[in-house]
Amino acid sequence: MINRSRIVLAILGGVSILLNLSCANTEKLIGNKKEPLAKHIILVGADGLGAYAFDKAEMPNIRKMMEGGAYSLSARAVLPSSSAVNWASMIMGSGPELHGFTEWGSKTPELPSAVLGESGLYPTIFSVIDQQMPEAKMGVSYSWSGIGYLFEKDLVDLNSNGETEEETMQMGIDFIIKEKPAFTFIHLDEPDHTGHAIGHDTPQYYSAVARVDKLVGNLIEALEKEHLMQESIIIFTADHGGINTGHGGKTLAETQIPWIVYGKGILNKGELKNTIVTYDTAATIAYLLSLKVPESWRGKPVTEILNLN
Numbered sequence: 001m002i003n004r005s006r007i008v009l010a011i012l013g014g015v016s017i018l019l020n021l022s023c024a025n026t027e028k029l030i031g032n033k034k035e036p037l038a039k040h041i042i043l044v045g046a047d048g049l050g051a052y053a054f055d056k057a058e059m060p061n062i063r064k065m066m067e068g069g070a071y072s073l074s075a076r077a078v079l080p081s082s083s084a085v086n087w088a089s090m091i092m093g094s095g096p097e098l099h100g101f102t103e104w105g106s107k108t109p110e111l112p113s114a115v116l117g118e119s120g121l122y123p124t125i126f127s128v129i130d131q132q133m134p135e136a137k138m139g140v141s142y143s144w145s146g147i148g149y150l151f152e153k154d155l156v157d158l159n160s161n162g163e164t165e166e167e168t169m170q171m172g173i174d175f176i177i178k179e180k181p182a183f184t185f186i187h188l189d190e191p192d193h194t195g196h197a198i199g200h201d202t203p204q205y206y207s208a209v210a211r212v213d214k215l216v217g218n219l220i221e222a223l224e225k226e227h228l229m230q231e232s233i234i235i236f237t238a239d240h241g242g243i244n245t246g247h248g249g250k251t252l253a254e255t256q257i258p259w260i261v262y263g264k265g266i267l268n269k270g271e272l273k274n275t276i277v278t279y280d281t282a283a284t285i286a287y288l289l290s291l292k293v294p295e296s297w298r299g300k301p302v303t304e305i306l307n308l309n
């Protein structure tokens with residue numbers, strides 16, 4: 001009997017050593033967690049800026065990002081080519097069939113979300129950052145109130161709905177300089193507003209695009225002045241394009257969007273060849289911050305921004 005007990009004890013001891021080893025390995029993995037590729041990721045979205053507009057638009061600052069960074073002018077919106085459904089997809093890493101925001105002005109999911117995060121919303125990039133970088137600051141500055149329904153307000157350090165595009169950009173810039181956030185989302189409601197009021201592909205539309213470009217220039221200038229640009233990556237994109245005085249349909253003018261990345265480690269990479277869908281944006285932000293993404297997400301990180309020759 002004594003011998004048997006000793007054998008059992010010896011086995012238990014062995015199991016215990018194995019368990020300890022496995023714990024040690026886990027800790028080691030956590031200890032070796034990869035560092036973010038940049039300290040500050042900034043997502044700038046221009047509502048209704050179709051990729052088609054790049055043929056004619058004067059946009060020296062955005063072109064500087066394209067030339068100095070990486071870009072695609074054939075990234076795709078999800079269908080329908082409307083606002084809330086696409087902004088949701090952009091920051092939720094998934095299409096409407098999963099997050100459930102399906103219309104232009106969805107304030108709650110018309111289709112129940114496939115999964116819910118801790119804030120009762122389909123998990124966005126904000127919840128991903130909150131869970132894995134709990135000390136990190138993050139914020140949203142937006143000029144269309146509809147954005148306010150698409151992220152976890154309880155998780156962010158800035159939730160600002162600006163009156164104008166200028167105010168919205170300035171709030172975003174001030175937040176970045178003061179708080180040094182890991183992630184900031186800046187939403188501009190132009191050129192969509194002018195597209196609806198006067199028409200896409202009109203002189204007034206291109207003036208609105210130029211206004212957006214000037215604000216992007218203000219952002220880059222402020223980051224450079226504060227010596228933050230060398231630790232920042234800016235992603236510039238749009239929710240959808242447009243045709244005549246609307247969008248929501250199935251033309252390339254409505255569904256092809258710009259997708260431009262500029263900043264640390266992404267120098268002169270040129271035109272991206274791979275397929276990009278707007279829900280790849282959230283997955284790319286997570287990748288740049290070295291974070292794991294929720295199982296339900298379907299977006300893929302656009303790793304080509306770093307791997308091009």
Ligand SMILES: [Zn+2]
Nearest residue numbers: 047048083239
């Ligand atoms: Zn829109």
